Amino acid sequence: MTSEPAHMNPARSFQGLILTLQRYWAEQGCVILQPYDMEVGAGTFHPATTLRALGPKPWRAAYVQPSRRPKDGRYGENPNRLQHYYQFQVILKPNPPNLQELYLGSLKAIGIDTGVHDIRFVEDDWESPTLGAWGLGWECWCDGMEVSQFTYFQQVAGFECSPVAGELTYGLERLAMYLQGVESIYDLNFNGLEGDRKVTYGDVFLQAEQEYSRHNFEYADTEMLFRHFRDAEAACRKYLEDGEPKSGSNDQRHLMALPAYDQCIKASHMFNLLDARGVISVTERQSYILRVRELAKACGAAWLKTEGGGAAA
């Protein structure tokens, strides 16, 4: 790491932080995936976490996932909140016994020295009502700031995790702000360079934050979104049905768990957009969440009947 050029230093470069984490987790045997090519609310939605957490097969992966939370948009005016941000996600199944040490190792790799920084594991139970998932773990504090989520998945899509996976989620922007010592996300140095070659987070994303905030809160076509929600829901159910193993066939595996799950992700994002537009009442809200959860559960059940889910041919 000492041979790293200065512009790759996680304390100076946002992309340097990402690359350092990728390298560190690659060393731990993770496959380094690229972001899932769909709009999701959190890294957990990536099938590499949600679906791979189910079934008996060992699995280790790490990836950056752009995450969209339409409601959190602030038109680029709040230095700490974004409607689109990055999560760095690590999943290890089964969790190795030294996962806490591995996590602390990753902090060290990005320059957080436990000789001067106060690292704490503070109780935080994780639950995703839309995914029918829960786990126990902590929020990890560095000098009083939450820098990661650490969760031992107990259930996903309504199914017991067997074995249990350990999941780590780093909030990259917040972590980078701490490492770089800046007070606004938009002031983050993205590429680690200086002078006129320096590119900031604001250069890359400020305009997007403004435009998407407008879209999410004021202009998103709600009629279309409602329609897309219904379509995605129907498509998910249809693909699940079409992919069911034929009765009498020797192969009892499900054939389309992944395409069906894409539609579940889509429905979830449509719901988030509708929610941000304020067109879903409090009572309806619960029923929408339940509808997405039903899809997620059905997809989880289908996944367990695939090879990836551990089903025999």
Added chain:
Amino acid sequence: MPDLLLELFSEEIPARMQRRAAEDLKKLVTDALVERGFLYEGAKAFATPRRLALHVAGLPVKGQDVREERKGPRVGSPDAAIQGFLKGAGLSSIEQAKIESDPKKGEFYVAIIEKPGRATPDVLAEILPQIVKNFPWPKSMRWGAASREPGSLRWVRPLHSIVCTFGPETEDPEVVRFTVDGIASGDMTKGHRFLAPGEIRVKRFDDYAPALERARVVIDTDRRKDMILHDAKDLAFAQGLELVEDEGLLEEVAGLVEWPVVLMGSFDEAFLDIPPEVIRTTIRANQKCFVLRDPKTGKLANKFLLTSNLIAADGGKTIVGGNERVVRARLSDAKFFWETDQKVKLEDRLEKLKSIVFHEKLGTQYERVERIAALSKELAPIVGADPALAERAARLAKADLVTEMVGEFPELQGLMGRYYATLQGENPSVAAAIEEHYKPLGPSDRVPTDPVSVAVALADKIDTLVGFWAIDEKPTGSKDPYALRRAALGVIRLVLENNLKLPLISLLAKPFARDAKDVLFEEFLEAKKLVEAIDDSAVAGLVPHPALPDLESIFRQRQLGNAEGLARLMYVRALDLLSFFADRLKVYLRDQGARHDLIDAVFALDGQDDLLMIVRRVEALGRFLDTEDGANLLAGYRRAANILRIEEKKDGRAYNEAPDLQIVNDQGQIEEKALAVVLDAAKREAAAAVQAEDFEGAMRALSRLRQPVDSFFDKVTVNAEDAGLRANRLRLLNDIREATRTVADFSRIEG
């Protein structure tokens, strides 16, 4: 005597669970030992974020030997009987048995079975794995490769290692060997995660605690708390400041560190413009830090104290810097909320309450505010408040729920409303009521006294109670999700501590019937059977009450159909709620030391729906019974009631008519004449006094009965030979009973 040392080393245990877990561990282990006959001298359990530890001192080396004699068959019995005896007693030949004799049975065999006590470590090795496997964590989890198998070990977070040693202090103790789901017990533990991460071999508690201390782990939570408190006060003092103590926070932070190091940080003075409660809540909830105040002014200082888990190489500079950053960001948010919130007036926020569902069947917060405002206005004259102010306060009372600040910190509800109301120039009573209408929150919380606050606080709670009673969502057993018991206690305390006279039954039914939305009642009407059932049975036999026709006319005006049925339904539910109040009042009065039998004696009377009058009556009754007159009258009452009971049973009829004064005058003895005269006067006086709510006066009136009642029993034979005279004397006794009923049902009084 030997000691047991047990340590269960895991990943970070939630702070809120540690103390309880340590106590559970101690109880489970010592109970299991005692159950097997192993007594001990003392036990103490400890918890840190990463371990539970237990020290049991003074255990025996082994259990007690057990010697048992078992009688067998007679000497010379058939071989089958002998063989069965040998087998049952575990003997290999009959020579091992003793021969005894008694006169009846003659000579017979006796087996002596001796079971040596089991070695304590063996018993421990049997007990402990079960305790670990079934440990009562509030939430537990599976982990790692082992979680592939069903039934794998569950713990609060992954369990890593177990230390278990047993032995006397003079020798090296032995490791109590057992395995739980692949984790083998041993004598190795670890120190502080960062300050002394290496392994440590331990022998017994006496070296375990100091070894850990050297490895920067303080195992005793209370000692960690003392360290934090002591250092915090010192640091504050050095700056001329005072720590704002917070026991809950102290307990929590002590559960987040193995080696507490208190550090002081500061923030920009400009943030002190934010209300102090907000600063404290932000710093406490998000950062788990203490705040400080200036002892001279009592105002918050721009400093905070954090408790780190590290003796940092740079003296804590980095840690303080990091925490200051976060505090700054949090306070910036708070300041932003504080400033933005002020841009929208509270009344302009009401529209937003339409989107907040209070309860599916009871409507939105907006609808609720409408009801509370109407009820507050109605209550205002009764509690001495200006109706317009009470209505205004009620209308604004929930508006802060849709402010940014309360959205972020729900625990600041009410308080923020008060701040914003003050800033927008509301009447001070209105502003205060917005905060205080939630009070009292518990048995020890302050009860508001400003009449405007009292009106809104009562309206808020009564609406909640009546609403949930209307939809039949009452508390059951330990389940009370809407805190209805607390609400009822709140009403009781508001009424009693402010000396308010409220006719509850009308209040409990009328406003809700008038103001709740149609759809609720339409639902009741759809459940026709329910209304009909109420029609037939529940109302039959109830004492007529003006509330019932009132309700009926309300429902008629609302044109909901079956006004009579709805009125009865609401009335019956209100009566049920009233009896809930009676139960809560009993609990409250019992806690205040009142005699429960006196409470029952007053509640047994019809139409008791005024809490203040009930309590006054109970108090007056208690004082009266403590006097000699009272005690004697009670004795006289009992004698009268006993005789009546026996004679009425014998005759198969009641003597509840008024006594015939003609018979008294013509045939009666002087004592019964006197009694009749005094009874008549006492009854009238007592009734008049009760009417005037002068319960002391009513008791005084009754006390005049004592002497004539005593003389009557002394001199007059109730069971006269003349049947007419006898009947009339029984009626006189009944009249004594009737007279006492003006103040209470004396039959409920014990002792």
